[in-house]
Amino acid sequence: MSGWEHLLRPPLLEVGAYRPGPSLDELMARHGLEAVDKLNWNEGLWGPLPGVLDAAAGALGDTWAYPEHAYNTLREAIARETGARPDQVLPGHGIQALILTLVNAFIEPGDRVVVPAPTYGLYAQACRVAGAQVETVESPELAIDVERLAAAVRRTAARMVWVCDPNNPTGLRLAPDEWDALLRAVGPDCVVVADEAYMDYVPPVARVRREEDVAEGRRVVVLRTFSKIFGLAGLRLGYALADPRLVHWLHRVQEPFNVNRVALAAGLASLGRPAEVAERRAVAVAARERLAAALGAGGMRPVDSSANFVLAELGVDDGELTGRLVRRGILVRPGTELGLPGWARITVAPDDVMDRAAAALLDVRAELLGAEARAAS
């Protein structure tokens, strides 16, 4: 019996699956682990804000009912939080779902799309599945090279360009003038999607104010999430900020009831608490600095991150190092999976975890360097 290939859309057959790395269950089973420090997926390791889980639990009695599909209360609360207008807010079950919504709305087979490298892998993957030709723009100094990005957009007459700011996996940010230069250079015939999944870790005064670009009707869509500083990755909640005229069209491709009631309740309970969010930010930044300092002192080269993770050049093989760390119950993301062999990305966590992870990283690295030196002598 033949398979399904002749019925599937051809671009799908050529695209590999999006790979976030092995699951926790797989790794625990494979290495016989009972507890792990999960520093490989950049979740918010301080968990939800106080009281949010009670609000989520309060919604469980209504699970028989579909959610309120206009999500008005959440949209108004997000508008108050961001300075946007409610009609500029499109909630979705995580940025991932919103990425697919945007691709579904804009991309036709053969369209050109520009994506920097390295960056979050789902942009290119989703566009390729839709049949787009993806132009990858390398970042020789790790930071997104705005001039090259804009040149690639113009050269290919791209329909869409993706920017992740702060970027995953580097943690590096775009300066406001770089962002403005990009918008000016790409012009009105290209959609610029800015994924701000990690922007909550940047102090508000230092942020590029993309909600103003949205308000001015520029071709900008901003993506934000509750998965990181709000600690709600498991509930799946995010939103787009976009021109209301575009939100109108995005509703046509978005699943009608795609945000669940429990996530709505948790999201609402998380908003309007700027002092607590600022406190979390300060704690995460301190943990990040603690980790970066330990890695630097141990001979690695950490990148100056603005997010809840640190990318570091190891000086040893990343597959070997992360494999040995797993056996010690510490999961970090090998750079090879991110297009950066010789590097690793480590999520920041409370101090005790950070200290344990940094000590193990240094120890394993020393083991590997020792083995290399013995092999060479």
Ligand SMILES: Cc1ncc(COP(=O)(O)O)c(C=O)c1O
């Ligand atoms: C840049 C970036 N965007 C989006 C996501 C996923 O966001 P969400 O949980 O809202 O789907 C991640 C998750 O790691 C990410 O790194």
